[in-house]
Amino acid sequence: MTPHPFHDLAAFTRENEPMAHHTSFRVGGPVRYFVEPREWDALPLVFERGVAAGLPIRILGRGSNILVTDEPHPWLVISTQHLGDLRHRGTCIEAGAGLYLPRLVAAAEAWGLGGLEPLAGIPGSVGGAVAMNAGGRYGRVSDRLIGAMVVPPGGTPRWMDAPNLGFDYRHSIVPHTGLFVLSATFQLDKTPRGYLQERRLSILAEKHASQPMDAASAGCVFKNPPGQSAGRLIDQAGLKGTRVGGACVSHKHANFIVNDGPNTTATDVLQLIQIVAARVRAVFGVSLELEIDVWSTDQERSTAHA
Ligand code: EPU
Numbered sequence: 001m002t003p004h005p006f007h008d009l010a011a012f013t014r015e016n017e018p019m020a021h022h023t024s025f026r027v028g029g030p031v032r033y034f035v036e037p038r039e040w041d042a043l044p045l046v047f048e049r050g051v052a053a054g055l056p057i058r059i060l061g062r063g064s065n066i067l068v069t070d071e072p073h074p075w076l077v078i079s080t081q082h083l084g085d086l087r088h089r090g091t092c093i094e095a096g097a098g099l100y101l102p103r104l105v106a107a108a109e110a111w112g113l114g115g116l117e118p119l120a121g122i123p124g125s126v127g128g129a130v131a132m133n134a135g136g137r138y139g140r141v142s143d144r145l146i147g148a149m150v151v152p153p154g155g156t157p158r159w160m161d162a163p164n165l166g167f168d169y170r171h172s173i174v175p176h177t178g179l180f181v182l183s184a185t186f187q188l189d190k191t192p193r194g195y196l197q198e199r200r201l202s203i204l205a206e207k208h209a210s211q212p213m214d215a216a217s218a219g220c221v222f223k224n225p226p227g228q229s230a231g232r233l234i235d236q237a238g239l240k241g242t243r244v245g246g247a248c249v250s251h252k253h254a255n256f257i258v259n260d261g262p263n264t265t266a267t268d269v270l271q272l273i274q275i276v277a278a279r280v281r282a283v284f285g286v287s288l289e290l291e292i293d294v295w296s297t298d299q300e301r302s303t304a305h306a
Pocket of ligand 1 (some may be wrong): 135136137138210216218219220221222223224229230232235252253254255291
């Protein structure tokens with residue numbers, strides 16, 4: 001029997017790993033290989049083996065903005081979880097892709113560097129946050145990013161200045177060009193720590209008051225249509241509490257779907273998404289666009305054959 005492509009990297013490789021263990025929605029089927037490098041040096045090798053084996057590759061940050069479908073997936077998923085180093089020089093901070101975003105916000109505060117506190121309470125990894133230009137009412141990742149190291153699978157890492165990353169509302173070119181973020185550099189301002197702490201705590205309190213922060217979810221499901229709030233539209237369409245299996249439209253914020261059942265599936269969540277989108281279209285004539293990323297093998301096949 002031929003050994004699998006990562007047989008000598010057993011310490012950080014798992015086979016048939018359920019993605020439900022790695023997503024904040026706590027749903028998602030198994031992936032062929034799940035590789036979690038502990039050091040940067042291992043990454044080129046993992047990419048190289050994956051490309052040589054013809055495996056479709058997906059990079060996982062903290063899994064906080066994705067819905068992975070239930071069927072078994074043929075992918076190599078590379079988790080950046082342990083690739084989260086952090087450096088600062090002057091008023092610049094460089095963060096590894098796997099760093100937990102709240103840790104970046106905390107480090108900037110501890111160093112008395114302002115500009116990232118609007119990102120308080122946003123879960124996820126730095127890499128994922130750059131890729132989707134994560135943000136909230138008070139700011140977005142792109143506001144302070146000066147550039148990122150990116151790499152195509154199996155290719156050579158290169159620096160890209162922020163203006164070339166095509167940032168827009170919840171958008172960058174990163175996921176659409178097959179690039180992966182390795183690290184991100186932010187330009188900040190010297191700011192009193194007390195002020196930064198106060199801002200962070202006030203933003204967190206606001207979020208706790210209006211969002212189901214402790215529930216299993218992937219944050220807001222839909223993007224806000226221009227000039228409108230998806231949450232308000234879903235709420236006014238009377239959809240709070242609508243349920244399919246263990247997936248339920250949050251009573252606290254209607255743009256969140258929470259997983260509150262023991263056997264919830266991604267199919268439950270997808271069905272609920274369809275119900276919500278169809279109802280909002282019928283009531284308001286507005287087509288909602290997904291904010292979360294759906295990872296699906298079936299979708300890939302249909303795209304490949306389209
Ligand atoms: N609203 C309702 N019912 C609801 C939810 C909201 O009537 O169930 C109303 C609110 O009362 C408010 C308006 O809709 O008047 C806007 O709501 P909110 O202030 O909660 O902001 P949002 O536009 O729904 C956005 C981001 C959030 C971010 C918050 C706060 C999007 C899709 N959502 O929500 O981001 O946390 O602002 O900064 O852009 C995420 O990306 O996952 C996310 C949660």
